[in-house]
Amino acid sequence: MDIELKILDPRMAERLPAYATPGSAGLDLRACLDAPLSLAPHACALVPTGLAIHIADPGFAALILPRSGLGHKHGIVLGNLVGLIDSDYQGQLMVSAWNRSDTPYTIEPMERIAQLVVVPVVQAAFRVVDAFGATSARGSGGYGSTGTT
Numbered sequence: 001m002d003i004e005l006k007i008l009d010p011r012m013a014e015r016l017p018a019y020a021t022p023g024s025a026g027l028d029l030r031a032c033l034d035a036p037l038s039l040a041p042h043a044c045a046l047v048p049t050g051l052a053i054h055i056a057d058p059g060f061a062a063l064i065l066p067r068s069g070l071g072h073k074h075g076i077v078l079g080n081l082v083g084l085i086d087s088d089y090q091g092q093l094m095v096s097a098w099n100r101s102d103t104p105y106t107i108e109p110m111e112r113i114a115q116l117v118v119v120p121v122v123q124a125a126f127r128v129v130d131a132f133g134a135t136s137a138r139g140s141g142g143y144g145s146t147g148t149t
């Protein structure tokens with residue numbers, strides 16, 4: 001699918017997001033920083049990417065997700081856990097980088113810190129009812145109601 005992309009920082013022109021392999025779902029996002037950014041244990045910082053996208057079609061959105069290596073090995077995940085990019089957002093893509101570990105971590109300029117996944121979206125139209133039209137097998141059971149084994 002075709003998505004408009006604006007380069008907000010000229011350094012990103014030669015580092016545009018690209019799928020690393022033919023089967024990749026995510027596009028790595030880089031930290032568009034002028035200097036290394038030290039993230040103290042448990043600190044969070046909003047990191048610019050130097051890019052803006054306009055998905056435009058409300059049938060799609062993008063998710064910002066952690067990179068598994070950074071998250072698992074260094075505890076660098078996202079302060080908002082998952083970033084949701086609305087189809088009408090035209091501002092800079094920002095990554096909320098959260099150091100959930102007990103060790104400081106330094107984000108280097110242009111380091112790949114998160115990944116973007118474009119996903120289909122359905123906008124629901126709600127129809128208010130007094131009672132649901134059908135009874136489901138689950139009913140109102142939740143929170144572990146099906147057990148663990």
Ligand SMILES: O=c1ccn([C@H]2C[C@H](O)[C@@H](COP(=O)(O)OP(=O)(O)OP(=O)(O)O)O2)c(=O)[nH]1
Pocket residue numbers: 064080082083084085086087089092093094095096
């Ligand atoms: O990790 C993120 C999350 C969001 N955004 C941008 C795109 C998104 O479309 C917009 C709003 O995000 P969201 O709706 O999650 O935040 P909000 O707190 O509800 O803000 P708003 O009131 O602007 O919707 O911020 C990012 O750049 N990075």
Ligand SMILES: [Mg+2]
Pocket residue numbers: none
């Ligand atoms: Mg919102």
